[in-house]
Amino acid sequence: MTRLVRVFALVLLAALAAPGLAPPGLAQQSAPAAEDATLDLGAWEQLASRAEQALASGRDSDAALAELRAQLVDWRTRLLTAQGTNAARIKTLRDQIAALGPAPPEGETEPAEIAARRAELNRQLADMQAPALRAVEAHSRADGLIREIDAVIRERQTSKLLELGPMPFNPTNWAMGAEALRQTGMAMFVELAEAWTTPAGRDTFREDLPVTILFLAMAGVLLARGRRWMEQLSDRLIHTSRSRGRTVFSSLLSLGQIVLPTLGLVLLVAALRSTGLAGDRVSEVLAAIPILGLTFFTARWLGGRVFADHSVSRRLFDLPPERMTEARFHAKGMGFVIVLAGLLGLLGEIGDFPREARTVLGLPLVVAGGLLLIRVGQILRAQARIVPEGDQTRPYRNRVIGLIGRAAIGFGLLGPVLGAIGYKEAADFLTYPPILTLALLGLLMVLQRFVGDLYALLIGQDDSESASDALIPVLIGLMLAVLALPVLALIWGARVADLTEIWARFTTGFALGDTRISPADFLTFAIVFAIGYGLTRLVQGTLRTTVLPKTRIDPGGQTAIVSGLGYVGIFLAALVAITTAGIDLSSLAIVAGALSVGIGFGLRTVVENFVSGIILLIERPISQGDWIEVGGVMGTVQDISVRSTRIQTFDWTDVIVPNADLISGRVTNWTRQNLTGRVILKVGVAYGSDTRKVERVLREIGEAHPLAMINPPPSVVFQGFGSDALEFELRVVLRDINYGLSVRTELNHEIARRFTEEGIDLPFAQRDIWLRNPEVLVGLLGPAAAAQGPAPPPPPRQEDEPQPEPQDDLGDGPEDAGGPDSGGPR
Incomplete structure (x- = not known):
């Protein structure tokens, strides 16, 4: 029963005093002891033999086995440390042997001097590896003995738990x-x-006696009223205080309901001891x-x-x-x-x-x-x-x-x-x-x-x-x-x-090839990588806000430089972190090569888009803010990542386009080199109008617009004779094609106003309808109509059809699908 009380006391201490405190002896095993790498293997052999004899006899008590286990754990820690004996020297010897080149195949020889040197280095390597190998063997033996002792103790606990004792009702x-x-x-x-x-x-x-009476009085007060006092004080703090942290302070104050009565018991015990x-x-x-x-x-x-x-x-x-x-x-x-x-x-x-x-x-x-x-x-x-x-x-x-x-x-x-x-x-x-x-x-x-x-x-x-x-x-x-x-x-x-x-x-870690990776290695990797990642982001922010804005590089190029620097920085941070942590991944080369084949097939599209993203960032055929059209999607480039590009259409919707489509497909970039673009307006006038006058008016309208370029100037083309009108085209080159749609609207309004002032008529579509064989219609109307005689032929009838909407063909300009000024972003 006392064990239960101790466990409960451990629960209280873990919660109230130090929740992260490790059990006794835990910290001692968390790090190997700093000691001489040379171990007394004779003492180890005696301890191991004694442990094997105790396990074979099965007569030792649980306390004796626990003591023996503690000694084995100490030796296991020391042997684990000894496995790294001469590690630096062993690495140097291996590098020297590798510098001599590969050993000759069976049946072939190499120069005597190289052969002698190789033999000497191999002998030194074997001598250097011997202590570590003995430590590895002894460590395995210690680990096995510890497992056996744990199994024996657990088996005894289980058998004791299922043991039938005397009947309590006897x-x-x-x-x-x-x-x-x-x-x-x-x-x-x-x-x-x-x-x-x-x-x-x-x-x-x-x-x-005076001290005893004093302690008894204090203990009586604390045991009788201490808890009540703390309850009242905590309730008063909750109900009367209006501070924001009253619940926190009340919770802390409620611990006095434990502390004061316990202090009263301590005083009571002190009084009895006195x-x-x-x-x-x-x-x-x-x-x-x-x-x-x-x-x-x-x-x-x-x-x-x-x-x-x-x-x-x-x-x-x-x-x-x-x-x-x-x-x-x-x-x-x-x-x-x-x-x-x-x-x-x-x-x-x-x-x-x-x-x-x-x-x-x-x-x-x-x-x-x-x-x-x-x-x-x-x-x-x-x-x-x-x-x-x-x-x-x-x-x-x-x-x-x-x-x-x-x-x-x-x-x-x-x-x-x-x-x-x-x-x-x-x-x-x-x-x-x-x-x-x-x-x-x-x-x-x-x-x-x-x-x-x-x-x-x-x-x-x-x-x-x-x-x-x-x-x-x-x-x-x-x-x-x-x-x-x-x-x-x-x-x-x-x-x-x-x-x-x-x-x-957990602290020992696990073996990965010839390297043992422990939690300390992971912690080192995480810290170094976090530092490298933070430095990368710091450099990116400095370039983006301080250095690059002062250069003549366009915004798309600045984004490409910042993004590329980020990828390189993260790669270098991971590489430095792996090297610093001492993780040797060379043993995974074969496995990684095998996995790369499967990954290559399974992630072919992802890899293709990744490579396409790198090409986009290097060649920069498109940049952030460009107005492009790809695969039937037209909009402004908002972001270019290594896998995809985000385009915001003129309907304020985001479209994610894989980078492979931008590299292998046909892409129209309306604003890549400059913002200059041409607007073409088709205008029809009525037959009989003065064509030279129409040409002059249209040219004046085009030259008067503030966004029209002087060189080349606006031009008017008389396209020909249409079925209903004389067809003209007004071609205006704008400084900023992003305003193409608004410029078209303003020019149409000006054309309607000037044509009205100049007396130039805009034609309506007309159709003449002739009725042939009207007598057939009379016969279909019946005898009454026939008695009245044949009806005179009807005069030609002219019907006005609805006027068609103005043509909206932009020629080779990008305004046919809308533009940034149609409501979308620029």
Whole structure:
């Protein structure tokens, strides 16, 4: 039972004091000891032989095996360090041998001098490699022995867990349990009596009586009123203060509900110790009282924070007030059961209780713990059945809570049943770890809520619930959950040695060819690459904002230079990071070559677009801001990346065009070299108009426009004689073709106005209709029409047809599909 209390104390220390603190001995294995590379292999052989004999006999206790394992772990770390012995010299020798050229094939010879030199270098290489090879072999042996010891200890734990003990309902065992308690109590009372009967003991008691009374008074005040004071102060801070961080300060202040009562227990123990009457047994109990009290006070505080209905930023459970009060009561009950279990385990060690006594005395606590688990499980299931309106995240959270509630009910039923049968270890395992697991999960929920409140305070936001859904609080909550995994493993029976073994293997890394890659290598790679990436972005920003704007390079060229520099910088940063981390990828050359074939087929399109993007950045046939047309898409180039180009059309839509289409397809760039472009307007006038006058008016209109270029000047072409009009064309070269559509509109308005002033008529389309054989129509009309005689032939009828819209053919200009001034970006 004392182990459970220690585990719970470890949970408290991890949460309240140092969540990232490693278990004892973990830091010692995280880095190899700095020592001489020359190892005493004789001592290693003795230790390894002793470990093999202990495993073969199987008679050593778990404590002895654990001590032996600790020595093996120390040697394994030293042997791992020794594997790098003479590494620099070995690399030099290999380079020297490679400089001699490849060894001659079988049956051929090489010059005697080179052959002798090669043999000497190979001999030196073998001598240099011998210590490292011996260290590798010894390291494998140590690792195997450690695995065997762990397997033996786990097997013993499993067999002990499934061991059937005495029946607790046997009346004979009841008497043994009562007798064990009575003897232990009598032994402690005899110690106190013997200490009081000695003159020195009474003198010490009288001398320290004022201190004892003072400590007892302070302890009584803190135990009786300390928790109440902190509750009132925390509630007052929440309800009366209007500061933004009141929930954060109230949460911190609520820890006083643990600190003050625990301090009262410490003073109480100090007062009892000051009497000088405590013997060895009483001293052990007194030493455990603060830890047991800390356990109970923490359980009470945790229940009050998890199932709080006030004095918090938001409730973690949406239960009625009576169910929340019940849950807080059950949380205190669980803490009390854990405390009694720890105290019973301590008394069992002090009094050396027999198995029958331990089974009988432990069953009531298992039953009480099981009942509490069932009640808490029912409360959790009640929460799972609540579906809040307008909240899409709670239902999944409630389903998880419901699963936890079902598991708690199952453990609460199974634990007492196994305990009643006689499986004491299994009953304890199915009762106390679930209680501690619920406490750990509740602590995680409280910490995550506190992180949300703290984040809301830091960003100046009043709504802590919405702030808790931000990325940073979520990541911190995930990190807290990961840090809680080792504590959860300890709760469910894992040994500290198991955690240190996992950490040791993690820090050792893994072998990649002839190179061993460890987390330190990855950290080095990440740091160096981050520095290189940051410098690359810094240089890019400097060029983009300071250097390149002062040059004559066009914006597209500036973008190409900045982008190309970014790709080169990232590549160099990755290369330097790999080299700095000492990662040798030469052994992956064959694998990479094989993978490149498959990647080449599978990512052919991606590679093609990537290469096309590089070509676009180097040759720059198009640049950012160019007006282009490709594959039926016309618009302005907004961005050119290594895979695709983003074009914004004149409808304000973005079109992603693969770079391969820009390289292999037909691309029209209207503004690549300059912005000059030509506008062609087709105009028709009525027959009989003065053609020279029309030509003069059109030329004047074109020359008068401010965007029309003087050289070449606007020109008028008399195209010919149409079916309805005399056809002319006004051709105007503009300084900026981006305004082509607006210029066309202005010129048409001016042509309509000037033609009206000059008396030039714009023609209408006309059609003459002649009716042949009108007598046939008379016969179709019937006898009445025939009696009236033949109708005179109708005169020719002329119908006016709707005037066609003005022609909008731009000739070879780009305005047929719209332009930037049609509403799209320029």
